[in-house]
Amino acid sequence: MSRVFLTWAVTHSVKEVQNEDSVLLFVVAWTITEIIRYSFYTFSLLNHLPYLIKWARYTLFIVLYPMGVSGELLTIYAALPFVRQAGLYSISLPNKYNFSFDYYTFLILVMISYIPIFPQLYFHMLHQRRKVLSHTEEHKKSE
Amino acid sequence: MKHYEVEILDAKTRDKLCFLDKVEPNATIAEIKNLFTKSHPQWYPARQSLRLDPKGKSLKDEDVLQNLPVGTTATLYFRDLGAQISWVTVFLTEYAGPLLIYLLFYFRVPFIYGPKYDFISSKHSVVHLACICHSFHYIKRLLETIFVHRFSHGTMPLRNIFKNCTYYWGFAAWMAYYINHPLYTPPTYGDEQVKLALIIFLFCQLGNFSIHIALRNLRPAGSKTRKIPYPTKNPFTWLFLLVSCPNYTYEVGSWIGFAIMTQCLPVALFSLVGFIQMTIWAKGKHRSYLKEFRDYPPLRSPIVPFLL
Numbered sequence: 001m002s003r004v005f006l007t008w009a010v011t012h013s014v015k016e017v018q019n020e021d022s023v024l025l026f027v028v029a030w031t032i033t034e035i036i037r038y039s040f041y042t043f044s045l046l047n048h049l050p051y052l053i054k055w056a057r058y059t060l061f062i063v064l065y066p067m068g069v070s071g072e073l074l075t076i077y078a079a080l081p082f083v084r085q086a087g088l089y090s091i092s093l094p095n096k097y098n099f100s101f102d103y104y105t106f107l108i109l110v111m112i113s114y115i116p117i118f119p120q121l122y123f124h125m126l127h128q129r130r131k132v133l134s135h136t137e138e139h140k141k142s143e
Numbered sequence: 144m145k146h147y148e149v150e151i152l153d154a155k156t157r158d159k160l161c162f163l164d165k166v167e168p169n170a171t172i173a174e175i176k177n178l179f180t181k182s183h184p185q186w187y188p189a190r191q192s193l194r195l196d197p198k199g200k201s202l203k204d205e206d207v208l209q210n211l212p213v214g215t216t217a218t219l220y221f222r223d224l225g226a227q228i229s230w231v232t233v234f235l236t237e238y239a240g241p242l243l244i245y246l247l248f249y250f251r252v253p254f255i256y257g258p259k260y261d262f263i264s265s266k267h268s269v270v271h272l273a274c275i276c277h278s279f280h281y282i283k284r285l286l287e288t289i290f291v292h293r294f295s296h297g298t299m300p301l302r303n304i305f306k307n308c309t310y311y312w313g314f315a316a317w318m319a320y321y322i323n324h325p326l327y328t329p330p331t332y333g334d335e336q337v338k339l340a341l342i343i344f345l346f347c348q349l350g351n352f353s354i355h356i357a358l359r360n361l362r363p364a365g366s367k368t369r370k371i372p373y374p375t376k377n378p379f380t381w382l383f384l385l386v387s388c389p390n391y392t393y394e395v396g397s398w399i400g401f402a403i404m405t406q407c408l409p410v411a412l413f414s415l416v417g418f419i420q421m422t423i424w425a426k427g428k429h430r431s432y433l434k435e436f437r438d439y440p441p442l443r444s445p446i447v448p449f450l451l
Contacts, residue, residue, distance in 0.1 A: 093321075093324060093326040093327075094326040094327070094328050095328065096328050096331055096406065097406070097407070097408040098321045098322065098324070098327055098328055098405065098406060098407040098408060098409075099321065099407070099408035099409060100321070
């Protein structure tokens with residue numbers, strides 16, 4: 001969900017941010033994450049999951065996830081002045097639908113939403129890591 | 144007369160929570176719940192779910208002990224439904240909010256639109272009409288809650304009040320903000336549009352009220368009987384010929400009327416979301432009617448004649 005938003009509604013829509021380093025940051029983070037994640041799914045389906053892939057999926061996120069989030073937030077932040085200037089995706093009163101929407105404010109709210117959401121997801125992954133990797137250890141020991 | 148013994152176990156842990164001896168065979172589940180509360184006062188009857196099977200359906204309060212498939216020592220499983228709040232409380236709170244919130248915007252209370260507009264009333268007549276209609280709608284709902292509706296369940300989970308109030312109060316504030324805004328644009332087709340919308344709105348308000356009265360009359364006070372609703376002498380109830388839940392049909396109609404009257408996109412969105420929710424409820428109600436009554440009229444659809 002945040003992938004589509006960052007890609008289409010931010011980076012594609014606001015051409016001026018496309019040269020930012022923050023874009024490189026989240027693209028690299030996402031790319032590595034996805035390569036590992038889909039390998040994990042593929043091997044799982046084939047019932048032949050190398051421990052390395054499982055380890056990578058449940059460990060590398062510790063660095064990749066904050067990296068990705070930083071890239072995303074910095075990109076949105078960089079886009080703000082251009083959104084404000086162009087009035088991008090915004091509609092103001094008066095108009096015959098008696099409706100208004102300020103994309104700039106919306107983006108700020110999106111950034112704020114990272115504050116409650118990121119820790120929840122991060123700790124959930126850490127919890128999963130403890131469960132999944134210790135389970136494998138037990139398996140190995142019992143063999 | 145042989146007495147029963149009832150043991151109550153926790154449905155998840157199977158712990159023995161309570162043992163009741165010398166229970167009358169004709170005791171109801173409601174009475175058993177009251178006895179259970181004595182030993183566990185934090186679990187008042189409304190938050191008890193008692194069932195014969197840990198994963199089964201809850202027994203009804205009216206069920207009688209000797210009519211259940213149990214031996215003289217009955218084992219019941221208990222699940223805590225969580226803190227409960229009465230339907231009446233929830234309804235009154237969730238409806239009082241929009242009534243008051245809308246008025247705050249209508250009277251242009253300070254800190255909403257800017258000091259230039261504080262307490263200045265709108266110059267558009269439709270804005271005054273909209274306030275009357277919106278207020279009428281919620282006053283009607285409050286009065287119906289107090290005097291008309293007969294609820295089959297006394298309570299619902301406590302968290303629902305936060306969810307429901309956020310929905311009603313949030314949307315009320317959102318709609319009221321635009322309708323009462325100094326830059327509000329009146330409907331494109333002017334008085335004609337407002338007149339038509341008002342007729343639709345009033346028609347549906349009357350319709351909705353008629354259905355509520357008809358449903359109330361199906362059920363004697365204090366009972367939980369369920370009967371098939373049929374059209375009465377009141378023409379507004381003839382919609383029962385075509386739909387199971389005409390109260391929802393009329394409700395959507397009222398909001399469509401209000402949306403046309405105010406020509407305000409947030410009102411249209413509120414109508415749409417309400418329609419989706421009411422359709423889900425209507426389909427559920429329709430399904431339970433079909434399950435419970437063999438002779439349920441086949442022509443009826445849940446909420447929209449012939450379509451939905």
